[in-house]
Amino acid sequence: MEEISRRHFIKSAGTAGFAIWLGLSAKGNPLMAMDIASANFSPYILIEASGKITIFNTKPEMGQGTLQSFPALIAEELEVSMDQVIIKQSNGEKAFGGGQSAGGSASIRTNYLPMRKVGAAAKEVLILAAAKIWGVDAAECYAENGTVIHRASKKMLPYGKLIEEASKIELPKNPKLKDPKDFKILGKTTKRQDIPLKTNGTAGFGIDVKVPGMLYAVVERSPVFGATLKSYDATAVLKIAGIKKVGPIERIVGKYKYTGIAIIGNSYWTVSQARKKLKVVWENNGHETFNTVDYENHLRKLAAEPGITGKNIGSVETMQISPENTFEAFYETPVVAHHPLEPMNCTAHVKGDKLEIWTSTQVASAMTGSGPNDLPKQVGFAPENVKLNNQFIGGGFGRRLYFDYIVEAVNVAKLVDVPVKLIWSREDTTTQGPFRPMTFSKLSAGFSTDGKLSTFQHKVISPSYFESMQANYDRTKVDTIMMEGIAEQAYEIPNLKTTYVRADLHIPVAAWRSVTSSTLAFAHEGFIDELAYKAKKDPMEFRLELLSKPSDTKKVLLKLKEVSNWEQKLPQGKGRGVAVWDFFAGLAGQIVEVSHHPDKTISIDKVIAVIDLGAVVNEDNVKNQVEGAIIMALGAATKPGITFKDGKTVEQNFYDNPMVRINEAPVVEVHILADGGKVKGVGEPGLPPFAPALANAIFAASGTRFRKMPFDLKTEG
Numbered sequence: 001m002e003e004i005s006r007r008h009f010i011k012s013a014g015t016a017g018f019a020i021w022l023g024l025s026a027k028g029n030p031l032m033a034m035d036i037a038s039a040n041f042s043p044y045i046l047i048e049a050s051g052k053i054t055i056f057n058t059k060p061e062m063g064q065g066t067l068q069s070f071p072a073l074i075a076e077e078l079e080v081s082m083d084q085v086i087i088k089q090s091n092g093e094k095a096f097g098g099g100q101s102a103g104g105s106a107s108i109r110t111n112y113l114p115m116r117k118v119g120a121a122a123k124e125v126l127i128l129a130a131a132k133i134w135g136v137d138a139a140e141c142y143a144e145n146g147t148v149i150h151r152a153s154k155k156m157l158p159y160g161k162l163i164e165e166a167s168k169i170e171l172p173k174n175p176k177l178k179d180p181k182d183f184k185i186l187g188k189t190t191k192r193q194d195i196p197l198k199t200n201g202t203a204g205f206g207i208d209v210k211v212p213g214m215l216y217a218v219v220e221r222s223p224v225f226g227a228t229l230k231s232y233d234a235t236a237v238l239k240i241a242g243i244k245k246v247g248p249i250e251r252i253v254g255k256y257k258y259t260g261i262a263i264i265g266n267s268y269w270t271v272s273q274a275r276k277k278l279k280v281v282w283e284n285n286g287h288e289t290f291n292t293v294d295y296e297n298h299l300r301k302l303a304a305e306p307g308i309t310g311k312n313i314g315s316v317e318t319m320q321i322s323p324e325n326t327f328e329a330f331y332e333t334p335v336v337a338h339h340p341l342e343p344m345n346c347t348a349h350v351k352g353d354k355l356e357i358w359t360s361t362q363v364a365s366a367m368t369g370s371g372p373n374d375l376p377k378q379v380g381f382a383p384e385n386v387k388l389n390n391q392f393i394g395g396g397f398g399r400r401l402y403f404d405y406i407v408e409a410v411n412v413a414k415l416v417d418v419p420v421k422l423i424w425s426r427e428d429t430t431t432q433g434p435f436r437p438m439t440f441s442k443l444s445a446g447f448s449t450d451g452k453l454s455t456f457q458h459k460v461i462s463p464s465y466f467e468s469m470q471a472n473y474d475r476t477k478v479d480t481i482m483m484e485g486i487a488e489q490a491y492e493i494p495n496l497k498t499t500y501v502r503a504d505l506h507i508p509v510a511a512w513r514s515v516t517s518s519t520l521a522f523a524h525e526g527f528i529d530e531l532a533y534k535a536k537k538d539p540m541e542f543r544l545e546l547l548s549k550p551s552d553t554k555k556v557l558l559k560l561k562e563v564s565n566w567e568q569k570l571p572q573g574k575g576r577g578v579a580v581w582d583f584f585a586g587l588a589g590q591i592v593e594v595s596h597h598p599d600k601t602i603s604i605d606k607v608i609a610v611i612d613l614g615a616v617v618n619e620d621n622v623k624n625q626v627e628g629a630i631i632m633a634l635g636a637a638t639k640p641g642i643t644f645k646d647g648k649t650v651e652q653n654f655y656d657n658p659m660v661r662i663n664e665a666p667v668v669e670v671h672i673l674a675d676g677g678k679v680k681g682v683g684e685p686g687l688p689p690f691a692p693a694l695a696n697a698i699f700a701a702s703g704t705r706f707r708k709m710p711f712d713l714k715t716e717g
Contacts, residue, residue: 019048020163022122022171043095044074044118051160053080053146058090058100059107060362061194062393062400063628064683065621066107068192072617073112076185077119077178079143080159087193092368092388100365103401103511105585105681108617112679113177120175129165130157180615180676187674189620194392206360206391209347211419215244216268217412218275218423219260221251221432224647226287226506229259233279240274242266249411252378253404253434253508254469262412268423284647287506292643292650295438296332299461299503303330303442307459307499310478311487314495316455321446327534331441331523332708334641337651338436338512339659342394343429346409349419354385355410356419360393362400375403379410397632398511402434430657431649435642436512437463437505439482441523445531453531453546455495458486458524463505465516475502484516485583485688486524490553491546507644513632514684517583521688522637522695522709525579529696530705539696540566540578552612553582555673556589559610563671564591573597574605575701579692586685587612588626592666592693596701602713604634604666604694609686611672614679622682623670629686630668635660637691638710 021043046054055074059066071087090096123143130148131138134155141150147158180187197203222229234246245264250257261280265271346359361367366374367388376383393400409422424432439462448454465481467473478500487498512518532542540561547554557580560566570576573596580589588611595603609626616622639658643650651657695706704715 019046020167021046022118022125044115045078045122047122047159047163049160049163051146051158052086053084053159054086054088056088056090056096058096058364060100060102060360060364060390060393060396061089062102062360062362062396064102064107064625065192065618066102067194068190069108069617069621070111070115072185072190073108073115074119076183077116077175078123080146082185082190082193084146089390090364091390092364092366092386094368094384096365098365098369098371101363101401102396103362103398105683105685109586109679109681112615116177117175120177121171124172124175125166125169126159126162128169129162133157133162133165187616187619190618192618192621198392203392205342205394206347206358207342207345207394207423209358209389209391209421211347211349211358211421214347214419214421215264215266215416216271216423217262217264217409217420218268218271218425219249219251219262219408219412219428220275220278220280221258221260221428222282223431223649224282224284224287225290225433226647227282227284229261230281230283232261232281234261234263236277236279237263237274240265240270240277242270243274245415246278247415249408249415251404251408251411253402254510255467255471256508260408262415262422264412264416264420268421272425288647290506290647291645292335295505295644299438299440300330302461302501302503303440303459305501307461307501308476308478310480310483310498310500312497314455316457316495316497319446319455319495321448321455325447325449326444327446327531328442328444329527329530329707331443331526333439333519333522334709335438335643336436336512336636336641337430337433337657338395338397338399338510339430339657340393340395340397340399343426344399344405344424345422346406347419347421348406348409348413350410350413350417353381354387355379355381356387356389357406357410358389358391359406359409360391360400361388361403361406362393362396363403364388364390366403367406375406375410378407397513398515399434402510426654427652430652433649434468434508434510436518437465437509439516439519441520443523443527445527447535451535453493453535456491456493457497457499458520459499459501460486460520461501461503462516463503463509465509465511467502468505468509481511482516484520485581486520489524489582490551491528491543492548493546513629514583514585514687517581517585517684517688518633518636518691519709521579521581522691525581525689525692526695526707529577529579529692529699533699539700543578543580552587552677553580553589556580556587556610556612559671559673560589560591560608563610563669564593564608566591573701575697575699577693577696577698577700579689579696581685581688583685583688586680586682588685588689590630590686590689590693592690592697594694594697594701596698596715600702600715602698602701602715604713607666607668607690607693609668609670609689611670611682611685612677612680613672613674613682614677616672616674619672622672625682626670626686627668629684630690631660631665633687633690634664634666634694636709637694638713641710
């Protein structure tokens with residue numbers, strides 16, 4: 001049980017008069033220690049004597065809805081409506097600790113109980129304060145709409161009138177939480193305060209920042225990964241009116257360090273045009289021969305390597321399976337870009353030993369933290385001298401977990417004594433990485449003589465995420481991220497082995513929405529489907545037969561079966577496929593229904609999704625997130641990925657690396673399971689099941705089996 005700390009009672013110099021801060025200590029609690037690091041006191045709630053109530057959101061808002069959902073956990077227990085509170089975004093302040101980040105679908109699943117306890121503890125203190133003022137038993141009082149009420153006399157005191165007395169009372173260590181049946185906010189569809197701002201154009205994203213006296217910058221970077229700067233000539237650039245400075249600067253992405261040439265001027269147009277006149281000579285260091293075709297062939301050859309064992313259950317190698325009962329398949333997924341619609345950008349101002357930045361980042365606490373890889377260490381400032389102004393994020397998808405563009409911007413700002421806004425072009429954002437890596441899978445399985453699935457092996461062949469991010473990574477160890485989920489599915493297979501074969505790559509790779517589950521689920525669930533057909537069994541029933549014990553996965557599949565009318569036979573030319581995936585972020589399953597037309601094209605008729613959450617904060621937000629994940633998955637499954645030639649990224653922009661357009665978006669039906677079990681994530685689980693479910697549906701409709709992404713929605717069958 002979390003230790004609730006004593007509040008700080010403060011006197012304000014403003015018109016509010018008095019205010020009370022309430023928060024939650026991380027001391028002695030592993031979960032909270034992970035989420036808010038070493039902070040001993042976190043001021044999540046500010047109640048002022050004027051009646052103004054502010055709740056602080058420590059999870060960066062990138063469209064996933066945490067600006068509403070995170071404070072809602074506190075507001076529910078505090079007994080205030082969302083209309084009664086002002087929500088403010090934290091900016092990496094030390095008081096809020098190291099958990100000011102958004103990634104891994106962790107914002108709610110790791111804070112569902114802790115933040116409710118913050119609100120509940122505050123409410124209990126306010127009730128005790130009112131009871132003391134009235135001279136009654138606290139049990140005779142209750143809180144509602146920011147007011148404490150005495151049941152018998154109907155006396156009422158708003159929270160703002162209670163703060164002075166409340167400051168004298170110790171926060172309870174074990175506050176009582178509400179019964180979910182009494183929820184007024186959680187589990188309901190609640191309006192988000194950020195939506196009007198984003199629809200009327202008043203929301204502030206990083207790229208919107210304007211600071212008095214600000215200059216603009218672009219950086220010319222080598223198009224060949226691994227190249228180093230040999231020389232540059234800025235003579236023509238410096239003759240252009242409005243150009244203030246040109247010079248080399250450093251960008252750091254994980255273990256990689258790149259030098260680029262910064263051009264600083266009085267407008268983005270000026271520096272963008274000047275960039276075309278800059279003359280740079282790069283030393284390619286032999287990387288100019290790298291290309292996708294050769295690298296793919298390299299990975300295919302590596303599939304013959306034994307690899308490093310991740311998990312080995314039973315006796316896969318010693319099982320005697322006849323050749324006719326053994327099956328193999330090879331699945332391939334490409335490199336993809338993150339494609340946030342807001343390109344990378346950061347405005348930075350270096351003032352002596354102090355630094356102020358305005359940007360959109362998923363890792364606010366890393367901007368002002370003191371970890372070995374945090375921003376202050378990389379750019380040479382004391383953490384206490386760094387001030388962050390975090391903005392709304394115009395798309396993260398994992399890309400803004402990395403702050404190479406911020407390091408670069410700070411190094412640019414060191415060249416002048418005024419604020420500088422660095423903007424990446426769409427081409428920069430597409431070509432410079434880091435990328436989701438190419439991931440190949442070799443799978444094999446065997447059936448026993450009684451027709452039951454007896455052995456299952458999944459070998460992953462890919463570059464290493466950890467190696468890309470850590471210069472001292474131990475190559476003899478399994479990169480668990482590159483194997484995520486493949487040994488943790490609920491299927492009851494007596495003999496299971498997973499292995500990893502590491503592949504060299506000099507290009508930085510990074511987490512992409514749902515990380516490696518976005519690739520491995522395609523292979524794993526596609527192969528499960530193949531095995532169902534080999535066994536001459538219905539794909540849904542085949543999966544359920546592998547789940548004799550109760551499990552969340554079984555629950556999801558049964559719900560999918562119910563809501564899709566799975567047992568109803570489809571007309572000729574129609575097909576449907578099912579897939580389910582359980583990993584660190586959460587659990588979801590999907591059924592995709594398709595039509596196979598006479599011209600051999602495939603159209604997606606409908607996607608039915610079931611997500612298992614344990615508990616829901618905002619139903620509408622959950623549906624939005626699952627729908628968005630499916631659209632992103634559709635793009636990765638059917639649109640061209642990133643390729644390399646002559647050491648460079650071939651694709652430059654949306655014209656040759658397209659995203660899904662609105663007319664291509666399928667109908668999506670989302671069902672939510674929230675039965676009070678383990679709280680799971682929302683933002684990522686909706687993505688992994690889509691590609692395998694689509695591939696399985698295409699096979700059911702046409703007989704064509706896709707084992708390589710992206711695949712054309714035109715078949716040969």
